[in-house]
Amino acid sequence: MSDLRDLYQEVIFDHNRNPRNSRAMADASHRADGHNPLCGDQITVYLKVEGGVIEDVSFEAHGCAISTASASLMTQALKGKRIDEVEALFGDFHKMTTSETGASERLGKLAVLEGVREYPARVKCATLAWHTLLAALEHNHQTATTE
Amino acid sequence: MNTASEFISAHVASTFDVAQIRRDFPVLNQEVHGKPLVYLDNAATTQKPRAVIEAVDSFYRNDNANIHRGVHLLSERATRNYEDARKKVQRFINAADSKEIIFVRGATEAINLVAQSYGRSNLKTGDEILITEMEHHSNIVPWQMLCEQTGAILKVVPFNDWGELQMEEFHRLLNAKTRLVAVVQVSNSLGTINPVKQIIDAAHAQGTPVLVDGAQSVPHMAVDVQALDCDFFVLSGHKLFAPTGVGVLYGKAALLDAMPPYQGGGDMIRTVSFDKTQFNALPYKFEAGTPHIAGVIGLGAAIDYLDAIGMEAIAAYEHELLDYATAAAQQTPGLTLVGTAEEKASILAFLVDGIHAHDLGTILDHEGVAIRAGHHCTMPVMQHFGVAATARASFAFYNTYDDVDRLVAAIAKAKEMFGR
Numbered sequence: 001m002s003d004l005r006d007l008y009q010e011v012i013f014d015h016n017r018n019p020r021n022s023r024a025m026a027d028a029s030h031r032a033d034g035h036n037p038l039c040g041d042q043i044t045v046y047l048k049v050e051g052g053v054i055e056d057v058s059f060e061a062h063g064c065a066i067s068t069a070s071a072s073l074m075t076q077a078l079k080g081k082r083i084d085e086v087e088a089l090f091g092d093f094h095k096m097t098t099s100e101t102g103a104s105e106r107l108g109k110l111a112v113l114e115g116v117r118e119y120p121a122r123v124k125c126a127t128l129a130w131h132t133l134l135a136a137l138e139h140n141h142q143t144a145t146t147e
Numbered sequence: 148m149n150t151a152s153e154f155i156s157a158h159v160a161s162t163f164d165v166a167q168i169r170r171d172f173p174v175l176n177q178e179v180h181g182k183p184l185v186y187l188d189n190a191a192t193t194q195k196p197r198a199v200i201e202a203v204d205s206f207y208r209n210d211n212a213n214i215h216r217g218v219h220l221l222s223e224r225a226t227r228n229y230e231d232a233r234k235k236v237q238r239f240i241n242a243a244d245s246k247e248i249i250f251v252r253g254a255t256e257a258i259n260l261v262a263q264s265y266g267r268s269n270l271k272t273g274d275e276i277l278i279t280e281m282e283h284h285s286n287i288v289p290w291q292m293l294c295e296q297t298g299a300i301l302k303v304v305p306f307n308d309w310g311e312l313q314m315e316e317f318h319r320l321l322n323a324k325t326r327l328v329a330v331v332q333v334s335n336s337l338g339t340i341n342p343v344k345q346i347i348d349a350a351h352a353q354g355t356p357v358l359v360d361g362a363q364s365v366p367h368m369a370v371d372v373q374a375l376d377c378d379f380f381v382l383s384g385h386k387l388f389a390p391t392g393v394g395v396l397y398g399k400a401a402l403l404d405a406m407p408p409y410q411g412g413g414d415m416i417r418t419v420s421f422d423k424t425q426f427n428a429l430p431y432k433f434e435a436g437t438p439h440i441a442g443v444i445g446l447g448a449a450i451d452y453l454d455a456i457g458m459e460a461i462a463a464y465e466h467e468l469l470d471y472a473t474a475a476a477q478q479t480p481g482l483t484l485v486g487t488a489e490e491k492a493s494i495l496a497f498l499v500d501g502i503h504a505h506d507l508g509t510i511l512d513h514e515g516v517a518i519r520a521g522h523h524c525t526m527p528v529m530q531h532f533g534v535a536a537t538a539r540a541s542f543a544f545y546n547t548y549d550d551v552d553r554l555v556a557a558i559a560k561a562k563e564m565f566g567r
Contacts, residue, residue: 040535
């Protein structure tokens with residue numbers, strides 16, 4: 001039996017209660033909407049990219065603690081990153097939340113979401129923000145979904 | 148919880164032996180995450196009594212054969228059992244004739260059958276179909292598809308903030324152009340019991356037929372399609388303690404007779420040549436291909452089981468259980484009930500301040516309590532209340548007052564975890 005505290009760590013409650021970078025961005029260079037059709041969670045991710053570097057990133061979301069905390073932690077992890085690093089970061093995050101490899105070591109604070117792996121029904125909550133981020137970077141104007 | 152509830156418990160225990168009933172459901176006797184299972188997701192699907200499991204098992208062990216064709220003993224047995232189940236369904240919903248009972252895959256397929264067969268041959272541009280704001284997606288989308296195909300227009304009766312249909316709006320929207328009314332008898336996401344008799348009478352007064360979606364009503368109350376005088380009635384086997392993949396379309400014989408077939412092939416055919424196919428009589432006209440024979444036999448066994456307990460006794464017990472759960476929910480700070488209609492079946496949908504329904508679902512599961520979290524395939528209902536999702540505890544007659552207490556304790560645990 002997995003411990004529920006592996007999923008709901010204090011850091012996750014903290015980011016759920018006080019999400020970082022939770023705001024609209026008027027002068028975003030990239031934005032995309034995301035939707036999880038299974039639970040109705042909605043998110044918008046905003047990015048300001050200059051010279052291939054993510055200068056600013058924010059989000060607005062209605063979702064569960066896992067999806068809100070994931071979005072909040074994601075925005076913290078992305079600031080100052082080069083765009084070409086993002087895909088690798090998402091790859092590591094996806095691996096951490098879905099398979100047994102030791103990807104979490106490279107993910108810093110994002111590793112608090114490792115517990116999601118034991119809850120297959122909740123993986124989509126944790127990855128919604130990331131799917132939306134990729135859609136924003138690809139200038140994909142269709143709503144990103146977890147499906 | 149208090150003396151009043153102890154009194155209710157004692158009262159119900161004297162008339163309804165839930166402990167005995169629980170022994171009939173093998174799946175209930177297990178632990179999840181190290182805690183005894185409390186299964187409160189009955190609106191999604193119900194558990195199966197041993198009698199149903201054994202009927203399916205026995206069919207495959209002893210009688211497995213195709214129906215209506217074989218001249219051998221197994222086929223005769225399979226056919227007899229299959230047709231016996233049809234008679235059981237007929238009696239269960241009090242249809243006038245067993246040929247009015249069509250076996251399909253589920254309530255969804257039954258609605259699609261009516262939309263595509265009755266709807267396409269009877270509706271034209273400008274005609275109106277009247278549904279309600281609380282319909283399950285399966286009683287919305289087939290009509291939207293029919294509207295696309297025929298140019299008909301979908302009209303929607305709203306509900307109020309308690310989750311009761313606004314009947315004055317229904318009467319306003321019902322007009323000479325309304326060619327069909329399709330309405331859910333019990334809402335799966337609000338628990339509301341709708342005044343379907345009143346709706347049917349008003350529709351019939353101007354010659355409009357009515358389809359009643361009984362997927363959530365037949366597990367909880369006695370239904371009499373002749374007393375209701377509905378034109379179509381659909382139900383789903385797996386919500387009625389029977390296997391998945393089987394359901395029923397009831398239709399008045401005159402309507403069904405006049406309708407073209409829905410699918411071609413198998414039992415729906417009398418003679419085929421390349422010039423002309425003659426269709427079989429009711430009910431076979433609508434049962435193309437080899438049906439879910441074991442599922443139908445399982446449905447018959449489920450009905451036998453329910454008949455032995457009695458739907459009136461089930462409804463009375465569930466009503467007291469719902470009253471107990473509602474009172475407990477109302478005493479839980481930060482909990483808001485979604486759907487508080489005067490007339491309700493045993494469904495409790497709710498929100499907890501600061502805790503998303505999905506988080507509640509996961510935490511409750513860890514306490515052994517299985518509920519549903521999400522939009523329950525009724526996204527318009529969620530839009531009405533301005534929420535993305537609700538948590539839903541839906542009860543069956545094998546649930547107990549202790550199950551309700553476990554639910555309440557698990558919600559308290561979730562609030563504690565979330566610091567609420």
